[in-house]
Structure formats: C-alpha cells, structure tokens
Amino acid sequence: MAKLIKNGTIVTATDQYQGDILIENGVITQIGLNLTRKDAVIVDAKGKYVFPGGIDPHTHLDMPFGGTVTADNFETGTRAAAFGGTTMVIDFCLTNKGKPLSQSVETWHQKAAGKAVIDYSFHLMIAEINDEVLAELPAMIQEEGITSLKVFMAYKNVFQADDGTLYRTLLEAKKHGALVMVHAENGDVIEYLISQALEAGQTDPIYHALTRPSLIEGEATGRAAKLTDLANSQLYVVHVTCEEAVQQITEARNRGVDIWGETCPQYLMLDQTYLEKPDFEGAKYVWSPPLRPKFHQDVLWNALKTGQLQTVGSDQCSFNFIGQKDLGLGDFSKIPNGGPCIEDRFSILYSEGVGKGRITINQFVDIIATRSAKLFGLFPKKGTIAVGGDADLVIFDPTVKRTISVETHHMNVDYNPFEGLEIKGEPVTVLSRGEFVILDKQFVGEAGNGQFVKRRTYVSSASGEAVSKKETIRGGVPNV
Numbered sequence: 001m002a003k004l005i006k007n008g009t010i011v012t013a014t015d016q017y018q019g020d021i022l023i024e025n026g027v028i029t030q031i032g033l034n035l036t037r038k039d040a041v042i043v044d045a046k047g048k049y050v051f052p053g054g055i056d057p058h059t060h061l062d063m064p065f066g067g068t069v070t071a072d073n074f075e076t077g078t079r080a081a082a083f084g085g086t087t088m089v090i091d092f093c094l095t096n097k098g099k100p101l102s103q104s105v106e107t108w109h110q111k112a113a114g115k116a117v118i119d120y121s122f123h124l125m126i127a128e129i130n131d132e133v134l135a136e137l138p139a140m141i142q143e144e145g146i147t148s149l150k151v152f153m154a155y156k157n158v159f160q161a162d163d164g165t166l167y168r169t170l171l172e173a174k175k176h177g178a179l180v181m182v183h184a185e186n187g188d189v190i191e192y193l194i195s196q197a198l199e200a201g202q203t204d205p206i207y208h209a210l211t212r213p214s215l216i217e218g219e220a221t222g223r224a225a226k227l228t229d230l231a232n233s234q235l236y237v238v239h240v241t242c243e244e245a246v247q248q249i250t251e252a253r254n255r256g257v258d259i260w261g262e263t264c265p266q267y268l269m270l271d272q273t274y275l276e277k278p279d280f281e282g283a284k285y286v287w288s289p290p291l292r293p294k295f296h297q298d299v300l301w302n303a304l305k306t307g308q309l310q311t312v313g314s315d316q317c318s319f320n321f322i323g324q325k326d327l328g329l330g331d332f333s334k335i336p337n338g339g340p341c342i343e344d345r346f347s348i349l350y351s352e353g354v355g356k357g358r359i360t361i362n363q364f365v366d367i368i369a370t371r372s373a374k375l376f377g378l379f380p381k382k383g384t385i386a387v388g389g390d391a392d393l394v395i396f397d398p399t400v401k402r403t404i405s406v407e408t409h410h411m412n413v414d415y416n417p418f419e420g421l422e423i424k425g426e427p428v429t430v431l432s433r434g435e436f437v438i439l440d441k442q443f444v445g446e447a448g449n450g451q452f453v454k455r456r457t458y459v460s461s462a463s464g465e466a467v468s469k470k471e472t473i474r475g476g477v478p479n480v
C-alpha cells in the first residue's frame with residue numbers, strides 16, 4: 001500500500017526543506033508540497049526531521065573472533081540497528097587461507113538470510129593472493145556485487161596479511177573496480193609489545209591500549225596510503241582513532257591519493273582512561289585500535305568537520321562482559337576485541353555532532369549515510385532522499401531527551417559502553433524499502449525482510465576532488 005509522509009523537514013547531505021514524500025512499491029515516487037493520495041497510509045512527520053536511513057559501513061555480526069562468537073547475530077544486530085535509525089549494514093565476510101572465496105561468501109549469506117530485518121551487503125576479507133584468489137576475484141566483485149575488499153594489517157597469526165598481499169589487493173581492486181579497506185595497525189610490532197608486557201606481568205586491560213600506541217597506527221596508515229599511491233588504487237581506512245592516522249590520510253589526500261577515512265562513536269566519545277576501570281571493567285572498552293588519550297577526540301571531530309575523515313561506522317562487534325570479555329581475565333591479550341554500537345551510532349552522531357555544533361545537519365547526513373552509499377556503490381538507490389530511490393527513511397524527533405542504557409537498548413549484549421550518556425534526538429519511525437520496521441518506537445519488522453544488495457563497482461568520481469587533483473597534478477602513477 002502507498003504511504004505518504006506529510007509535513008516533515010526533509011534533510012539530505014545538501015538540502016533541508018519542508019515537503020511530503022509519496023512511497024509506492026518500496027520506492028519514493030514523488031516529493032513535493034501538499035501532496036495527496038486517497039488510498040495512502042498517512043504518516044505525520046510534523047516537527048520531525050525525515051532523514052535517509054543510516055548506512056553502517058562497518059559491522060561484525062555472527063562473527064567468530066577471539067575464541068568466541070559475537071553476541072549479536074544478523075537478527076538481533078539488524079533489529080537494534082533499525083531501532084537506532086540504520087536501514088543498511090555492510091558486514092565483513094571473513095575468509096580462510098586455502099579455502100575458496102565463494103565458500104566464505106556462501107557462509108555469510110547463510111548467516112544473514114532469513115534473519116536480517118534491514119538490507120545488507122558484505123565486504124570481502126583478503127587474507128592471501130594466489131592463483132585461486134586471482135581467478136575468483138573478478139566474479140566476486142562484478143557478478144556478486146561485493147565491491148569492497150578488506151585487508152588486516154594487524155591480528156598477527158589470525159587475520160593479518162603481509163604488505164605484498166595488501167599491495168596486490170590494491171592492484172586487483174583497481175583493475176576490477178573495488179575499494180580496498182584496511183585495518184591499519186602494525187601487527188608485528190604489536191605482537192612483540194604484547195609479549196614484553198605479559199613477560200613483565202602486565203596483564204590488566206589498560207595494557208591492551210599501551211601495547212598498541214597511536215604512533216604505529218599512524219605508521220600503518222601511512223604505509224597503506226603509500227602503497228595505494230604506488231598502485232594508483234583506492235583505499236578506505238576503517239576505525240581511525242588518532243591524530244597520527246588523520247595526519248597521514250590528510251597528507252595523502254593532499255598529494256592526490258584516492259583515500260578515505262572512517263572513525264567510530266567510541267573514538268569520538270570515550271578515552272583511554274576507560275580501560276583503567278577497576279574489577280576488570282576496563283575489558284568492556286577493549287577495541288582495536290584502542291581508545292586514545294582524550295585530545296585525539298577533538299582531532300577526530302575536527303577531521304569530520306573539515307572532511308579529512310568522511311564516515312562514521314559502528315564497528316559493531318559485541319561480546320558479553322560475563323562469559324566473553326572475561327576470557328581475558330589475567331591476560332589482556334585474550335579479551336575479545338570489540339564492542340556494541342550499531343544502535344547508538346546514528347543518535348550519538350546527531351546529538352554530539354549536530355546538537356553540539358560540531359558538524360552541520362547536512363554533514364551529519366553525509367557522514368551517517370550518503371558518503372557510504374557513494375563509496376560503496378549504493379547511491380542514489382540508497383543514502384539519500386530522491387525520486388526513484390529506495391524508501392529507506394528515518395522520521396526523527398530532535399526534541400526527545402534520553403539516556404543510553406543497557407536497560408533500554410535492543411542489542412543482545414549485557415552492557416552498553418555509552419551507559420549514562422544523555423543525548424537529544426530519537427528515531428521514531430523507520431522504513432526499509434517502504435515498509436515500516438519501527439513504527440512509533442515499536443518494532444514491527446520481520447526477520448528475513450532484509451535483502452542482500454549487490455553493489456556497483458567503485459567509481460573514482462565518488463572521490464571527486466582527490467582523483468581529479470591527482471590526474472592534473474601528478475598525471476597518475478602507471479599501473480604495474
């Protein structure tokens with residue numbers, strides 16, 4: 001049945017205006033003033049913003065990691081995402097050396113199908129480059145629509161790939177139209193620092209942060225940026241936490257490298273002192289890269305404001321405090337890395353960003369949805385509000401004050417790292433392809449309604465300025 005959203009303030013990455021939105025067969029068919037339609041369900045959005053549904057470019061749902069499996073799967077995770085105003089997630093499909101890529105992708109399809117309540121896609125991890133991988137990659141990218149590849153520069157002996165693998169992945173990505181993503185930390189150095197700490201009896205959660213200094217996140221970011229330049233390819237740096245990494249990205253962008261950066265709410269809001277909480281509570285705040293000293297937060301906010309960083313992902317990777325995080329009691333290196341944020345990403349960025357004057361409301365939409373849609377081949381089907389696009393929409397009440405808490409969140413995990421944070425603004429109604437998923441703050445969706453979305457190949461035009469600058473200033477580096 002048609003739906004008509006009336007009287008809302010429509011906000012995109014570029015505009016803000018009063019208007020009505022007509023939805024038919026899951027897509028937006030008209031936007032205008034005083035629209036009428038006899039047989040439509042009317043949704044009154046007076047006094048509310050109508051935003052494009054959030055796109056979370058970085059989630060780990062139902063993922064085995066650190067000797068356990070994330071507490072949220074595709075059903076609980078995407079349901080919580082919807083409550084929080086997110087209508088599409090791109091999850092990381094892990095792969096195993098020596099196994100076909102197609103097998104890993106099939107495993108991820110099985111995890112998501114019948115469970116997801118909103119649309120989803122996958123990034124594909126590249127652990128090695130060999131003849132089999134080279135043979136499979138073109139079809140993965142161009143036929144399966146998995147147009148982003150992930151390389152880990154850390155987690156030695158688990159996920160870490162070497163520089164040769166990263167470089168060859170960059171070359172293949174350029175050839176076939178994919179965006180390469182990196183977890184940028186120096187895994188070899190970290191492994192040594194961890195062994196030194198444990199030898200010295202330093203076992204508490206704070207040593208997780210102290211053995212992963214920001215300098216080596218910056219070093220790995222700079223290395224990846226330079227390899228991208230050499231390969232004349234394209235790079236997206238996930239979960240940027242610190243000044244050193246921002247500097248490397250900025251410097252590379254200024255040289256004309258096609259490079260993008262993401263940060264996460266935890267790095268914008270929480271600092272290293274959280275890892276010092278007594279009674280092992282610091283384990284709740286173990287992410288890699290780690291939380292940093294507070295001054296890095298201002299650097300990250302400023303980088304979002306000035307466009308040096310372009311997106312905010314949740315890096316949703318939830319583990320219960322009791323029964324999962326406590327695997328690392330007596331040895332910080334065994335604490336499963338990651339935390340829950342899929343539900344709060346959207347509202348925290350609105351409240352702390354727009355509400356506190358750090359970013360504009362149009363920048364908010366760009367960071368939370370539009371930029372990811374462009375970089376990951378979804379725009380303009382998703383990531384904006386336009387005739388012909390999917391009706392993935394969030395009706396958002398900017399006046400509601402609330403406190404984030406495990407008592408009220410919908411994630412399947414026994415703590416919330418933002419517990420007690422007072423924020424302003426809340427998604428009230430959320431639609432995915434024109435169907436209500438959240439209606440007046442109640443879940444009305446259904447597991448399995450979310451669909452896998454094949455994405456378009458990476459186009460450098462998404463990068464605009466950076467690529468044209470490179471072509472005019474440097475003439476580009478030849479592909480070798």
Ligand SMILES: NC(=O)NCCC(=O)O
Nearest residue numbers: 183287288315317337338
């Ligand atoms: N970030 C984190 O600590 N856990 C999730 C895996 C990753 O993104 O590195």
Ligand SMILES: [Zn+2]
Nearest residue numbers: 183239288289
């Ligand atoms: Zn990572």
Ligand SMILES: [Zn+2]
Nearest residue numbers: 058060315317
């Ligand atoms: Zn991650």
